[in-house]
Structures are given as C-alpha cells and as structure tokens.
Amino acid sequence: MSGPRCRVPAAIAAAMPVGTVRQLEVPGCGALALYRLADGFYATDDRCTHGEASLADGDVDGDEIVCPFHLGRFDIRTGNATAAPCVTALTCHRIVADADGALIVEVATSR
Numbered sequence: 418m419s420g421p422r423c424r425v426p427a428a429i430a431a432a433m434p435v436g437t438v439r440q441l442e443v444p445g446c447g448a449l450a451l452y453r454l455a456d457g458f459y460a461t462d463d464r465c466t467h468g469e470a471s472l473a474d475g476d477v478d479g480d481e482i483v484c485p486f487h488l489g490r491f492d493i494r495t496g497n498a499t500a501a502p503c504v505t506a507l508t509c510h511r512i513v514a515d516a517d518g519a520l521i522v523e524v525a526t527s528r
C-alpha cells in the first residue's frame with residue numbers, strides 16, 4: 418500500500434546523470450533521496466538511519482549510497498544497510514513512470 422505521491426518532471430529526471438542522487442522534498446512527507454542508476458530510478462528516505470545526515474549529500478558508489486557523515490552504506494535498490502555503522506535499513510519508495518516521462522514516487526506508508 419502506498420501513501421502520498423510525488424511527481425518528478427521529466428526534465429528534472431532526464432537531467433540526472435547515472436550514478437547521482439538528489440534530494441526530493443515531498444510536502445507533508447519530508448525529504449526523500451532520488452537516485453539514478455544504470456537501470457533506472459530509485460527512491461529512499463533521505464535521512465540516514467544512523468544519524469541526521471542527508472543521503473542526498475552522499476556519494477553513489479555502484480549500487481550503494483555512502484553516507485557523508487560516518488561513511489556507512491546502504492544498498493539503493495533494497496535499502497539494506499551494507500556497511501557499519503549503519504545497521505537499520507532505509508525505507509524504499511516505489512517509482513513508476515508517467516506517460517509523459519515524469520516519475521511518480523509513491524511514498525511508502527511504513528516510514
């Protein structure tokens with residue numbers, strides 16, 4: 418089951434190079450992190466589960482996001498923590514493509 422939806426215009430999505438992340442503010446839901454990997458777009462909560470860091474300020478390394486504060490890591494596709502000090506998974510959010518190329522991020526209700 419999904420909650421609020423956030424629409425990312427096609428031009429913004431297209432301007433993201435592969436291997437990058439940007440912050441996405443969803444009114445009423447706080448910040449998400451939107452990633453572009455070689456096979457498409459992914460979204461997770463923006464806040465690291467270890468502290469107050471914004472993962473959008475971190476670096477994408479392969480399929481992982483590296484937290485800028487203590488260099489913990491998460492698998493972008495699953496949200497699973499993959500390197501200490503992170504142990505708690507990120508919440509992932511489903512993305513579907515709109516007819517005009519925009520991305521619709523369905524914010525998970527279990528955040």
Ligand code: FES
Pocket residue numbers: 465466467468469470484485486487488489490502503
């Ligand atoms: S705040 Fe992200 S690893 Fe510590």
